[in-house]
Amino acid sequence: MQPLTTEQIRAVIARGKLKDTIFKALGLFCLSIGLLVIVALIVDMFIKGSERFTLDFFMNFASRRATQAGILSAWVGSLLVMLVTALAAVPLGVAAGLYLEEYAKRNWLTHIIEVNISNLAAVPSIVYGLLALGIFVYQFGFGQSILSAGLTLALLILPIIIVATREAIRAIPAMIREGSMAVGATRWQTCRYHIIPYAMPGILTGVIIGLARAIGETAPIITIGALTFIAFLPPVPFTGEPPAGLFEWVMSPFTVMPIQIFNWTSRPDPAFEVNAAAAGFVLMVMVLSMNAVAIYLRYKMRKNIKW
Numbered sequence: 001m002q003p004l005t006t007e008q009i010r011a012v013i014a015r016g017k018l019k020d021t022i023f024k025a026l027g028l029f030c031l032s033i034g035l036l037v038i039v040a041l042i043v044d045m046f047i048k049g050s051e052r053f054t055l056d057f058f059m060n061f062a063s064r065r066a067t068q069a070g071i072l073s074a075w076v077g078s079l080l081v082m083l084v085t086a087l088a089a090v091p092l093g094v095a096a097g098l099y100l101e102e103y104a105k106r107n108w109l110t111h112i113i114e115v116n117i118s119n120l121a122a123v124p125s126i127v128y129g130l131l132a133l134g135i136f137v138y139q140f141g142f143g144q145s146i147l148s149a150g151l152t153l154a155l156l157i158l159p160i161i162i163v164a165t166r167e168a169i170r171a172i173p174a175m176i177r178e179g180s181m182a183v184g185a186t187r188w189q190t191c192r193y194h195i196i197p198y199a200m201p202g203i204l205t206g207v208i209i210g211l212a213r214a215i216g217e218t219a220p221i222i223t224i225g226a227l228t229f230i231a232f233l234p235p236v237p238f239t240g241e242p243p244a245g246l247f248e249w250v251m252s253p254f255t256v257m258p259i260q261i262f263n264w265t266s267r268p269d270p271a272f273e274v275n276a277a278a279a280g281f282v283l284m285v286m287v288l289s290m291n292a293v294a295i296y297l298r299y300k301m302r303k304n305i306k307w
Contacts, residue, residue, distance in 0.1 A: 042284055049278025057278060061231040062260065066271030071279050073230045074260035077146070078215060078286070080234060080249065081256055084150025085157070085214050090207055093158050094196075097165025097203075102191055121159035128156045129223030137224050144225030146234065147250040152220050157210030164206020168199035201298040208294035212287045218258040228263040230255045257283045 060070025100117075104110045132152035142148040172195060180190040196203075234252035235244035257279060264276035 042281065045277045045281040045284065049274055049276075049281055052274055052278035057275075062229050062255075062263075066267075066269055066275055069264075069272070069275055071257065071260055071282065073233060074255050074257045074279065075282065075286075076233055077230075077254040078256045078283075080146050081149045081153065081221075081254065082211060082215055084146060084250060085153040086207075086211060088151055088154035089158050089161055089210065092154075093161030093207075093210075094165050094203060096158075097162045098169065098191060098196070100162070101166045101169045102187065102195065117159050117162050121163060124219075125156055125217050126219040126223060128152055129220030131155070132220065133224050143251065144227075144253060145251045146254045148224050149221055149226065149254060149256070150250075152224055153214040153217060156217065156220060157214050160210040160213070161203075161206050164209070165199070165203050168202025168206070169195055171202065172198050197301075201301045204294055204298055204301070208290055212290055215256075215287060215290075216258055216283065218262055221256055221259060222262075226259050227253050227255045228259055257286075 056068075057070050058075070059072055060068060061072050062074075063069040100110065100114065104113075129152060132148060132155065136142045136148040136151050137144060142151075176194050176198065177190055180194050181187070185193075230253065234249035234254065237244055237246045237249065261276050261279045261283070264272040264279065267273075
């Protein structure tokens with residue numbers, strides 16, 4: 001086989017550079033399409049709903065009159081449901097991921113658990129709603145409450161948090177564990193002071209992705225009986241007559257932003273479409289704000305980590 005000449009080598013390099021340029025352009029084109037679609041949707045919702053961006057829209061309850069309807073019960077309900085979801089899913093998901101990655105033995109049982117966790121992340125959300133309807137609503141007697149909704153969404157995002165936690169822990173170099181244990185630290189001390197802090201940016205990313213998915217879910221919330229029309233807020237602790245308990249609000253009926261949007265879009269009056277567009281824009285702002293906070297915290301944590 002004869003060696004390549006200088007001209008042939010240059011031609012091979014030029015073809016490689018051309019393919020690389022084409023691939024970059026194709027990737028940029030695909031990314032631009034995705035971003036343009038998102039921007040177009042957000043701008044369209046903002047333009048359609050701009051006339052409803054007033055203080056009354058955020059402070060009024062739902063109404064049969066479109067111009068007087070607001071999202072007070074919906075955004076308060078969304079925040080409370082997300083609070084219950086985070087309190088239930090984050091500690092359990094992080095602990096489960098830490099156990100599977102650092103403590104569990106590598107055998108057939110662990111492998112089955114890992115496969116099922118990965119598969120659960122792809123289960124349709126309506127299945128979780130049916131499961132929660134039978135367990136939380138009827139079996140445990142929680143009823144159609146904020147607690148049932150929060151636990152349902154916690155089950156929904158639990159596989160996402162577990163998988164993200166395991167991937168973040170797996171990315172930590174082995175020398176961190178070996179160095180910690182070499183100076184006499186126990187496995188828990190290694191996890192507490194080294195593994196978890198170093199993996200926290202990745203864990204936080206998975207948590208926010210899960211919560212961003214949960215806040216926009218509609219099917220499981222409808223399944224467990226979320227109200228489509230509600231004109232009151234959950235009781236504030238230690239207020240009212242007699243005073244409400246500290247956790248009485250978790251058993252209160254509720255509605256959330258996706259349910260409110262679904263209710264308005266199903267109305268024949270075009271004026272409700274304006275309300276739906278405004279509420280959809282608010283929901284997008286809430287999701288993007290959650291992601292922005294996650295990006296900021298992840299940046300701060302990575303900046304403070306010293307390998």
